[in-house]
Amino acid sequence: MFGGTFHIFSYEWRKSSFQFREPNSEFSYVLETDRFQGGAQAIQMAVQARIIRHLLLSEVGQRDQEKVLAAALSDSLWLAGQEVSATVTLVTEDYCITPQLDYKLDNFTERLQLFTFNEREDVRRFILEHIHCFKEEGSHGVILFLYSLICSRTVDALLNLLLTGRGSPHVFNGMRYSQEDDLPLERRLQGVLARSDVGYLHWSREQQVGSMLKTPRFPVWLCCINGSFSVLFSLNRTLLSNWKVEQMFQLYYYHGQSSQKTPARLTVTHSHHWEVKSTDSGGDPETRYHPLEMTIRTKWAGATIDWNGTAPLY
Structure with missing residues (x-):
């Protein structure tokens, strides 16, 4: 993700989760985000778009918020897994990897456990059962979703993966060809x-x-x-x-x-x-x-x- 094993998530990343505004209010369908641009905010707003796509649009209570968040997260993960499988990552008590000299601990990445599903409804149901892991303060919810997305399908272009399920690095239609000075053949x-x-x-x-x-x-x-x-x-x-x-x-x-x-x-x-x-x-x-x-x-x-x-x- 960061090009090296000594980089860890910043404070803005670590405190980000999927928290809604007040239930049954005019803004009950929106997620709270910070002024921190890019990174976690980009992921939150991509999930926000999927939440609105599911609601289109009415006031919702707390349980409705949790259901639509679970649906929005599972939609993206299922697409990322090419509609065949999806992986959800959660933080467990036990350390899943042995700390080494070339890896900087952050106290949650090394405790991740992966749960893989082959049915779309199973993904949604599992996320709903563990929705507190994504929405509560201090849960690192956005980072957990990001890891789930990457584990469901390794990516080069995260936003395209969130929106379309394919990690294409460009936003134009279809395929194009490029002739670079240092490449003898078209790419x-x-x-x-x-x-x-x-x-x-x-x-x-x-x-x-x-x-x-x-x-x-x-x-x-x-x-x-x-x-x-x-x-x-x-x-x-x-x-x-x-x-x-x-x-x-x-x-x-x-x-x-x-x-x-x-x-x-x-x-x-x-x-x-x-x-x-x-x-x-x-x-x-x-x-x-x-x-x-x-x-x-x-x-x-x-x-x-x-x-x-x-x-x-x-």
């Missing part, structure tokens, strides 16, 4: 091969996200904005199957921090290229639009976004 670059339940949006001049990730089966997207991860979703299941719905629709945005008390509701107005001519007045879009708006426009080109009185969130 295949593997992207995303199929649509996933949850999508991914990222605005970047260098990295283009393919339509497989932009158009998931459910209207829920993990977003990467200025290195921080958040979730964008719609309550309208037909948004991705009926182009007429895309003319004006609502999106909800959650950035994962405790300072956000309610989801931001955005109204998106969008015209397809065959309906109107572009009225873009030019200039650098980075200076004209909020980063979230730029991210939304990678999916709906030329769209206008109304924040409905909410101050733009960062």
Whole structure:
């Protein structure tokens, strides 16, 4: 994971788990995350997207929170195991490896025990029975899920593994070929091969996200904005199957921090290229639009976004 055996998880990693907001509240479906960007927060928000995909969307009590968290975690692990098997890691009392000079102890990695399952429902049921291991304070829940993900399938690209079940290192569609100066032959670059339940949006001049990730089966997207991860979703299941719905629709945005008390509701107005001519007045879009708006426009080109009185969130 870190390129060496002397690196251990930071404090931010170790304290991260999957904790929900207050049950039966307006935000009962969201996970609490910290300002720490990347790493654990990225994993939490990817799981958040799967939780919303399962709920779509209602207030939930504590037991409902636990059930949907177990379903979201088991979904990702089952996909990572190519829908054949999945492995769950839990911390036990006994040391499972002998400490050596080239390994730095962290007091939980060396006590991991692996549980492998060949039926999807068994994975979900086992996680639900041990849900406290992932959600309680001090449980190292995010790290346990990360280890489970890696043990279910070794990865090069963790976010793609979380979203699609395949550890492809690129976010474009299908396969591409690259000719590097120091390589005499063309080398295949593997992207995303199929649509996933949850999508991914990222605005970047260098990295283009393919339509497989932009158009998931459910209207829920993990977003990467200025290195921080958040979730964008719609309550309208037909948004991705009926182009007429895309003319004006609502999106909800959650950035994962405790300072956000309610989801931001955005109204998106969008015209397809065959309906109107572009009225873009030019200039650098980075200076004209909020980063979230730029991210939304990678999916709906030329769209206008109304924040409905909410101050733009960062």
